Amino acid sequence: MTASLRRLLVVAAATLLAGCSGAAPGGSPAGGASGSSPAVTGDPVRIGAVFPISGTAASLALEELRGVQLAADFVNADGGIDGRRVVLDIRDLESGDAAPAAMASLRSDGASVVIGAYSSELSIPAAAAADKAGLVYWEAGAVADQLTGQGLPLVFRVGASSTNLGDNSADFAATQLAPRLGTTAAGVRLAIVAANDAYPQSVAAAAASTARANGSQIVDQQTYNLTYPDWPRVMAELAAAKPSVIILASHIDDGVAFRKAMVAAGLKVAALIGSTMAECTPDFAGELGADAIGVFASDRPTGGFQPSALDPDARAIYDRLAAAWSTDNPTTAPADEYGTGPDPAASPGSGPVIVGPIDETSPAAGPSEEALSGFSAAWTLFRDVLPAAAHDGLSAERIAAAARSLDLPAGSLPNGAGIKFSSAAASLGQNLRAAAVIWQWQAVQQYTFVWPPTYATGSIQFVPLDK
Secondary structure, eight states: OOHHHHHHHHHHHHHHHTTOOSOOTTSSOTTOOSSOOOOOOSSOEEEEEEEOOSSTTHHHHHHHHHHHHHHHHHHHHTTTBTTBOEEEEEEEOOSGGGHHHHHHHHHHTTOSEEEEOSSHHHHHHHHHHHHHTTOEEEESSOOOGGGGSSOOTTEEEOSOOHHHHHHHHHHHIIIIIHHHTTSOGGGOEEEEEEESSHHHHHHHHHHHHHHHHHTOEEEEEEEEOSSSOOHHHHHHHHHHHOOSEEEEEOOHHHHHHHHHHHHHHTOOOSEEEEOSSGGGSHHHHHHHGGGGTTOEEEEOOOTTOOGGGSOHHHHHHHHHHHHHHHHHSOOOSOBOTTSSSBOGGGSTTOOOOOBOSSOTTSGGGOOOHHHHHHHHHHHIIIIIIHHHHHTTOOOHHHHHHHHHTOOBOTTOSTTSOOBOBOOSGGGTTBBTTOOOEEEEEEETTEEEEEESTTTOSSOOOOSSOOO
């Protein structure tokens, strides 16, 4: 994220905290058509929003919040919810311990639904606190299975879970990598490596379960200490197991360190699939440079995927979002020495600039992963759920019932997802039609969507890995 966008988002968050939401500078709804908007009258619909908008997680959390804000802006520009304006009531949530007080305050202030909270560490306690307070909790981004594994009837997640990311990794290895290695799913030798905390472990468990169902061989399954990883031991065990494909479930810093240790040890495999955070971030490509090339990421969609993944209505709203995001986040810096995009040195403090399958300077490049996730979740809530519940009053129970009745096919949302919420106790409120993709770093700081075909903007390359 550029320094200018970070400043914009901080200002936007401060404005929202002051009680002014849903309007772009100058009073016009962001992203709306030119000319007059439909009348928005009556009492506003207050939506609680809990995000870590200060501290170390702020930059990405604010991107997700910006996506939520744009969804509110668009709905208000289109006439609101039965003529009522959506207002975001934002609270800075820095720890799970603060969640009960935040939920009680939001309920007292008139909210029936709360959207949040970017990270699984915050979202799991926030969901539990919201449900206990009698509020619907609507997840905008966090993926840990435990969020919708608590059996809470007022908790919903539109986006992918860690199970989705792990399943995708194992299916990709069996169906796409195996033929390129001249074998079948049963001939794929998988190693599954995970950090020792809940989120990576849930991803790894899903990958292992799907791999077994596919008939792939799991030749090594190991866990490392997140705080003090013993990379020589990890690499020695992998070398002895001789995997053809490694599935890694990590956080950011340890994911970067894993790849560095792998290269340093000379451990060569056909493919490395990152199934959590690290491989999906600018830090991974920025720190590793050419050593990131060829690595796959199992991830939620970010901007710039194949337009055919969306139905016409979803494509129209995606294009509207992409244009608004481009206005927020213009890219004007010159190309770097590799010709892959703007030079990070031209924008001090901005960090690595990552280039997707569409020219970064084009509005069609679209929003970031966090912004698209936040927008898609909020758009579903504001466009599909709340209007269906509004006729009978926006109580938490009616909002939850409206959510459970949704049945939208894949391609209905601007991230390519559909909607059907699980009624099973072990995944209650999880969207069974969430969107997940595989993309690959194919040049320095440049990625391409490679699977599934409806999202793909290029073909699989660098199998086996050069190093």
